[in-house]
Amino acid sequence: MSTETEAKDVGVDAPEHATRTRRGEPVTFLEAIAEALFEEMESDERVFLLGEDIGEYGGAFKVTRGFLDYFGDRRVLDTPISEGGFTGAAAGAAHMGMRPVVEMQFMDFISPAYDVITNYIATSAYRGAGPLPLVVRGPVGGGNRAGPFHSQNVEMAFFHTPGLKIVYPSTAHDAKGLLKAAMRDDAPVIFEEHKGLYRAPHLREHLPDEDYVVPLGKARTVREGRHVTVVTYGAMVHRTIEAADELAAEGVDLEVVDLRTLLPMDDAHVMDSVRRTGKLLVVHEDTRTGGIAGEIAMRVNEQAFEWLDGPILRVTAIDAPVPFAGVLEDHVLPAVRDIVEAARYLASY
Amino acid sequence: MRANPAPAGTDDPAGACVSALARDRLRHLLRTLLRARAYEALYRELPGLPAYPPGDARSIVPGVPAAFALDCRDDGTGDVFSLRRGSPAAALAFGLPPAALFRQALGRRGAPARGRDPGGFPTDLARGLLAPVPGPGTLVEVMAGIALTFRLRTEPRVALLVDDVDGSASGFWHEGLNLAGVRRAPLVLVVDARTRSPLSTRAPTLLARAPAYGVESHQSTAGDPVGLLETLEHAVACAREGHGAQLVEVVAGTNDEDAVAALTGRLRWSESVSDQEALDWKAAAGREMEEALSGVLAEPAAEPADAGAPVYPGGADATPNWASVDRSSETVPL
Numbered sequence: 001m002s003t004e005t006e007a008k009d010v011g012v013d014a015p016e017h018a019t020r021t022r023r024g025e026p027v028t029f030l031e032a033i034a035e036a037l038f039e040e041m042e043s044d045e046r047v048f049l050l051g052e053d054i055g056e057y058g059g060a061f062k063v064t065r066g067f068l069d070y071f072g073d074r075r076v077l078d079t080p081i082s083e084g085g086f087t088g089a090a091a092g093a094a095h096m097g098m099r100p101v102v103e104m105q106f107m108d109f110i111s112p113a114y115d116v117i118t119n120y121i122a123t124s125a126y127r128g129a130g131p132l133p134l135v136v137r138g139p140v141g142g143g144n145r146a147g148p149f150h151s152q153n154v155e156m157a158f159f160h161t162p163g164l165k166i167v168y169p170s171t172a173h174d175a176k177g178l179l180k181a182a183m184r185d186d187a188p189v190i191f192e193e194h195k196g197l198y199r200a201p202h203l204r205e206h207l208p209d210e211d212y213v214v215p216l217g218k219a220r221t222v223r224e225g226r227h228v229t230v231v232t233y234g235a236m237v238h239r240t241i242e243a244a245d246e247l248a249a250e251g252v253d254l255e256v257v258d259l260r261t262l263l264p265m266d267d268a269h270v271m272d273s274v275r276r277t278g279k280l281l282v283v284h285e286d287t288r289t290g291g292i293a294g295e296i297a298m299r300v301n302e303q304a305f306e307w308l309d310g311p312i313l314r315v316t317a318i319d320a321p322v323p324f325a326g327v328l329e330d331h332v333l334p335a336v337r338d339i340v341e342a343a344r345y346l347a348s349y
Numbered sequence: 350m351r352a353n354p355a356p357a358g359t360d361d362p363a364g365a366c367v368s369a370l371a372r373d374r375l376r377h378l379l380r381t382l383l384r385a386r387a388y389e390a391l392y393r394e395l396p397g398l399p400a401y402p403p404g405d406a407r408s409i410v411p412g413v414p415a416a417f418a419l420d421c422r423d424d425g426t427g428d429v430f431s432l433r434r435g436s437p438a439a440a441l442a443f444g445l446p447p448a449a450l451f452r453q454a455l456g457r458r459g460a461p462a463r464g465r466d467p468g469g470f471p472t473d474l475a476r477g478l479l480a481p482v483p484g485p486g487t488l489v490e491v492m493a494g495i496a497l498t499f500r501l502r503t504e505p506r507v508a509l510l511v512d513d514v515d516g517s518a519s520g521f522w523h524e525g526l527n528l529a530g531v532r533r534a535p536l537v538l539v540v541d542a543r544t545r546s547p548l549s550t551r552a553p554t555l556l557a558r559a560p561a562y563g564v565e566s567h568q569s570t571a572g573d574p575v576g577l578l579e580t581l582e583h584a585v586a587c588a589r590e591g592h593g594a595q596l597v598e599v600v601a602g603t604n605d606e607d608a609v610a611a612l613t614g615r616l617r618w619s620e621s622v623s624d625q626e627a628l629d630w631k632a633a634a635g636r637e638m639e640e641a642l643s644g645v646l647a648e649p650a651a652e653p654a655d656a657g658a659p660v661y662p663g664g665a666d667a668t669p670n671w672a673s674v675d676r677s678s679e680t681v682p683l
Contacts, residue, residue: 077532079528079531080524080527080528080531082524084520084521084524085490085523085524085525085528086524086528087490088490088491088493088494088521088524088525089490089494089528090494091490091491091494092492092493092495092496092497092508093494093495093497093498094494095479095494096429096494096495096498096499098498112520115484115487115521116487116490116521119482120484120487123466125660125661125662127462127472127480127482128462128465128466128471128472128480129472129479130472131662162660163661165661186661186662186663187661187662187664264661264664264665
């Protein structure tokens with residue numbers, strides 16, 4: 001730490017991938033996240049980053065490439081491999097008025113921090129110890145042949161913990177706006193980024209020039225339809241749209257709702273859609289048992305049972321760790337054909 | 350304003366204190382220890398309080414001397430103090446009114462926790478107090494982050510945590526101290542090792558671990574409050590001066606009563622306090638605590654609605670039970 005620097009004072013250029021919108025260029029999902037981090041760090045000195053290899057190495061996925069040179073090592077902190085330790089330290093910094101953003105190199109590694117997140121961070125405001133405005137973000141999801149330790153979705157490990165917010169964007173626009181909203185929120189936020197979306201060419205888009213946020217807790221109707229509501233989020237939004245395109249040729253209209261924020265969930269948006277279509281299919285990449293589909297089904301049962309014209313179905317990963325071999329992983333994770341078949345069945349029910 | 354002022358000078362008016370600490374400071378320490386003991390005595394008689402923390406773990410030493418070694422300011426610019434399971438009465442040394450302690454312990458609606466957290470002292474960051482939590486080692490991580498913040502902001506402040514030795518066996522303890530060591534964060538970790546068990550560590554002393562973390566270490570006995578305070582003040586000074594994290598092991602002490610008696614004896618020997626004055630202080634402390642408790646008992650207790658309102662800071666209340674929702678306006682479509 002004797003070499004702590006304020007690098008931007010000596011003329012270091014801003015990271016190119018974090019400033020594309022300023023130059024009028026379209027951005028990928030990953031670049032949208034980098035832009036959110038960069039712009040919030042520029043506008044709010046309380047924001048700083050900590051995590052494994054995020055500084056000199058620029059992060060495992062290079063989200064923070066160039067940040068160390070630009071902001072200096074008082075704002076971008078490489079940490080020891082100790083997820084519990086640096087997440088707990090982020091809590092301490094938040095107590096002192098900072099707004100730390102913790103990067104999990106892979107969200108699979110958040111489990112060592114489970115204790116401090118659920119027992120300490122999530123309860124702080126409730127215990128009267130003050131709000132802890134911090135974000136824990138990182139890559140999730142399968143499809144990369146990365147095996148059981150680098151492919152998990154972690155939302156349901158935290159979903160039942162009051163005091164946390166959980167965000168899981170599906171587009172570059174939402175990723176930037178939701179991450180900015182998360183960094184400005186006074187509650188601790190778990191922010192999941194599907195690594196399959198990071199550099200997906202079809203997600204590259206022009207973002208608004210002006211500063212914007214996407215409010216937490218608000219779902220979005222991605223596609224309107226008459227026959228079946230499909231509630232989903234993250235990478236499954238795009239598979240569901242593929243399924244909807246396929247079914248449209250058969251005259252079946254799917255209404256696709258992207259939750260965007262899982263906790264707190266936008267119940268009103270879901271109920272409004274279900275009350276119009278009378279059919280509900282939930283799609284998520286996470287495993288089936290204890291998945292969020294069960295919670296959504298129960299909420300619809302409580303709030304819109306009378307409007308249902310069929311059973312509530314779900315398309316999910318099977319209850320297995322995510323395997324490495326391609327043929328196995330493809331079998332485990334939900335596919336477009338699974339969504340098509342379930343939605344077709346519901347539409348004809 | 351500083352609630353726990355440093356000595357005005359190094360002169361010793363009494364001329365006989367074996368410590369270099371000023372006479373007034375030691376008198377202040379004794380009065381604070383007596384107030385803390387009066388609080389604990391009254392607390393133990395209260396019915397219906399949670400079993401945690403257990404009575405035999407509620408030691409005012411080293412908590413009170415540790416709090417005393419810090420710089421407390423009520424504008425939020427001073428040091429930050431917490432302790433895991435020792436006596437919450439140590440917060441009195443940071444200027445917290447006894448009523449605030451009783452309010453927290455009794456789950457009164459006026460407490461910051463509003464009956465949602467069972468004990469310890471309330472978080473009061475303007476004074477530099479961070480509420481304790483029971484998880485072994487968790488506070489080492491959190492306080493390391495507070496110290497790290499001071500380091501990043503180049504503020505001459507220190508985070509001090511009094512922890513129990515059993516936490517030293519946890520991964521959280523290791524990760525917190527290691528991070529503070531790596532980042533040279535001004536964390537002072539005071540471990541009350543009087544109840545050290547071979548189940549916690551085979552090391553003969555916790556100090557043996559310090560070189561592995563690259564942190565400075567100190568040791569003191571709990572039975573000598575003056576020596577303990579000097580050790581703690583030295584460790585705090587080292588952290589403040591940029592030496593990085595400090596590990597302080599408190600060993601081989603006696604109980605609180607003997608520690609207070611030892612300090613009283615030293616002050617009497619140096620004619621810094623008379624027998625009558627010590628008795629008067631003790632009686633005044635008892636009256637102060639009785640009055641504080643009486644006032645808090647008259648305050649409203651937490652109500653059921655406090656359990657879920659709100660769960661998020663400034664946000665919505667917890668989801669109500671289904672049965673409590675009015676559904677009379679809903680119609681069933683046919």
